[in-house]
Amino acid sequence: MSVFFALVRRELGGHFNSLTGYVVIAAVLLLTGFGLVDLIERIRQMPYDAPVTELFYQTTYFWLVVLLTSPVITMRTYAAEKATGTYEALMTTPVGDWQVVLAKFAGALVFFLLTWVPFIGVLFSLRQITGEAALFEPVIVAVTFLGIALVGGLFMAVGCFASALTRSEIIAAMVAFLFGIGLWMLGYRPEASGMLPTWAVPALEHMSMTRHMEDFARGMLVGRYVVYYVTVTGLFLFLTHRIVQSRRWK
Amino acid sequence: MESAAPMIEVENLTKRYPGRTAVDGISFQIGRGEVVGFLGPNGAGKSTTLRILSSFLPATSGTARVAGFDVFREPDEVRRRIGYMPENNPLHLDMRVREYLKFRARLKGLGWRRSRERVDAVLQQCGLTDVAGRIIGQLSKGYRQRVGLSDALVHEPDLIILDEPTIGLDPHQIRSVRALVKELGKKHTVVLSTHILNEVEMTCSRVLILHRGRILAADRTEDLGRRMSLDGQVVAEVEAPEVALLEAFRDLPEVEHVEVQPLDGNWRRVSLIPRGGVDLRPLVAAEVRDNGWPLRELTRSRQSLEDIFIHLTRGKVRED
Numbered sequence: 057m058s059v060f061f062a063l064v065r066r067e068l069g070g071h072f073n074s075l076t077g078y079v080v081i082a083a084v085l086l087l088t089g090f091g092l093v094d095l096i097e098r099i100r101q102m103p104y105d106a107p108v109t110e111l112f113y114q115t116t117y118f119w120l121v122v123l124l125t126s127p128v129i130t131m132r133t134y135a136a137e138k139a140t141g142t143y144e145a146l147m148t149t150p151v152g153d154w155q156v157v158l159a160k161f162a163g164a165l166v167f168f169l170l171t172w173v174p175f176i177g178v179l180f181s182l183r184q185i186t187g188e189a190a191l192f193e194p195v196i197v198a199v200t201f202l203g204i205a206l207v208g209g210l211f212m213a214v215g216c217f218a219s220a221l222t223r224s225e226i227i228a229a230m231v232a233f234l235f236g237i238g239l240w241m242l243g244y245r246p247e248a249s250g251m252l253p254t255w256a257v258p259a260l261e262h263m264s265m266t267r268h269m270e271d272f273a274r275g276m277l278v279g280r281y282v283v284y285y286v287t288v289t290g291l292f293l294f295l296t297h298r299i300v301q302s303r304r305w306k
Numbered sequence: 307m308e309s310a311a312p313m314i315e316v317e318n319l320t321k322r323y324p325g326r327t328a329v330d331g332i333s334f335q336i337g338r339g340e341v342v343g344f345l346g347p348n349g350a351g352k353s354t355t356l357r358i359l360s361s362f363l364p365a366t367s368g369t370a371r372v373a374g375f376d377v378f379r380e381p382d383e384v385r386r387r388i389g390y391m392p393e394n395n396p397l398h399l400d401m402r403v404r405e406y407l408k409f410r411a412r413l414k415g416l417g418w419r420r421s422r423e424r425v426d427a428v429l430q431q432c433g434l435t436d437v438a439g440r441i442i443g444q445l446s447k448g449y450r451q452r453v454g455l456s457d458a459l460v461h462e463p464d465l466i467i468l469d470e471p472t473i474g475l476d477p478h479q480i481r482s483v484r485a486l487v488k489e490l491g492k493k494h495t496v497v498l499s500t501h502i503l504n505e506v507e508m509t510c511s512r513v514l515i516l517h518r519g520r521i522l523a524a525d526r527t528e529d530l531g532r533r534m535s536l537d538g539q540v541v542a543e544v545e546a547p548e549v550a551l552l553e554a555f556r557d558l559p560e561v562e563h564v565e566v567q568p569l570d571g572n573w574r575r576v577s578l579i580p581r582g583g584v585d586l587r588p589l590v591a592a593e594v595r596d597n598g599w600p601l602r603e604l605t606r607s608r609q610s611l612e613d614i615f616i617h618l619t620r621g622k623v624r625e626d
Contacts, residue, residue, distance in 0.1 A: 058412060058417075058418070059413055059415070062409055062412035062413060066398070066401075066409055069401065073400035073401065074400055140396050140399075141392055141396030142396040142398055144357075144392040144396065145397075148361065148362050148385055148388070148390045148392070149413040150382045150385040150386045150413075151413055152382075303362070303363065303364075304363075304364050304378075305364070
């Protein structure tokens with residue numbers, strides 16, 4: 057277990073020892089800030105009775121942040137280590153493949169969540185401005201953050217998988233972005249396309265991340281959403297583990 | 307039982323990549339306490355062999371055991387017992403020296419307290435105490451190399467594997483790294499790879515020469531020198547009958563060995579290996595003059611790795 061924590065610490069250290077970590081945090085803050093300002097402006101012009109946060113998770117801003125930052129967070133995990141050779145140094149110590157896979161995933165996820173911590177401050181100032189009590193309802197905040205964590209977990213797993221495929225960080229980021237945006241678009245308003253067979257629409261609606269986030273932001277913890285995220289995350293972690301193992305295939 | 311097994315046993319080890327055989331059925335043994343050098347040009351299969359031994363890569367066929375443990379079936383047992391410094395000494399350049407070594411010690415299964423003790427010990431041993439708090443990326447290459455060596459030592463492994471430990475260093479740094487390796491050899495079994503002949507002579511007790519994935523020679527370092535007494539070999543191209551040439555040179559006390567090869571026309575190439583490092587050129591010149599033979603080349607070759615390979619590959623052909 058202590059080996060696992062040493063690895064997670066190393067992953068986090070990698071973000072904070074370089075500028076990239078701070079740039080990502082700054083970018084998240086900037087984009088969420090823009091998103092909220094934009095939203096408040098719109099509500100002022102046309103009042104809407106849902107809480108601001110709930111609307112926020114439907115905006116493209118939130119998804120822009122998730123879709124853009126996750127490849128940047130995860131691109132280094134394997135690709136950079138393979139390129140510099142530290143991967144070889146790592147894999148010749150007595151650590152298990154699963155330990156490496158889970159630690160890299162955990163490190164990425166913790167960093168992803170850290171980038172959202174300042175958002176609590178944003179919520180707080182929003183409440184000061186709007187006087188909306190629901191913003192700080194503990195259950196709502198908790199479920200919202202659980203939602204962010206679930207979505208983040210899925211994107212981190214996808215990103216780690218992409219990074220494990222290559223030694224180039226750029227390719228890792230591009231592949232992670234493609235996979236990420238692909239998964240997100242699958243469930244993005246499938247009924248609107250009008251081209252899909254009728255059975256496909258409800259199936260794809262189950263995968264609608266925008267819908268999931270909407271419900272999480274209302275404080276609704278829906279079991280089948282959780283199952284969806286845990287399954288897809290697990291699937292990508294499993295695939296990553298297979299890639300890590302593959303070097304030992306003859 | 308464990309101590310009875312040789313440190314490394316390799317049998318018929320082969321590693322094939324698509325379209326290329328990196329290691330071609332090599333077998334060797336390395337005993338405890340030996341310092342062995344893998345010598346060979348780039349692409350000889352040195353790194354591949356070391357990667358298999360450190361259980362990073364699987365072999366295509368054959369077996370390799372470290373301290374009696376199979377590198378493929380019992381990788382964790384093997385990894386616990388080796389300290390491996392990969393080619394080009396990869397390090398996390400953003401970490402500080404002490405932080406990095408502590409991290410590595412934890413990965414290698416040392417407890418919190420033990421890792422602190424060991425890190426302090428290796429910092430001392432490798433002369434890194436002064437730079438323990440510095441960021442690795444800001445250190446000179448010589449210091450980085452010592453960080454890599456410290457990492458290989460930190461868990462007190464039975465076997466230390468170093469892939470090209472002095473590559474890219476300046477002569478001064480090379481000297482200090484070699485001194486360190488020599489020091490390590492007193493307590494550990496050390497396997498290192500290099501393409502510098504000198505290095506093997508200075509640090510290793512035994513040498514394995516690899517070429518195109520095969521072992522050309524495995525010898526104690528001092529025997530290698532003798533066997534490769536190419537030093538001072540003289541080659542002359544003379545227009546004379548083979549018998550006359552052999553007779554002229556065979557019985558000279560300064561000559562250890564003569565070889566005559568036919569060339570174009572009546573020209574012959576005479577290769578002479580001297581006894582005890584004598585310069586044979588004046589002798590050859592005198593002999594040729596006395597006999598009135600036409601001479602078109604007279605050179606003395608210096609011993610180089612290249613020569614050794616040529617020598618060895620020729621020997622190989624003859625044996626076959």
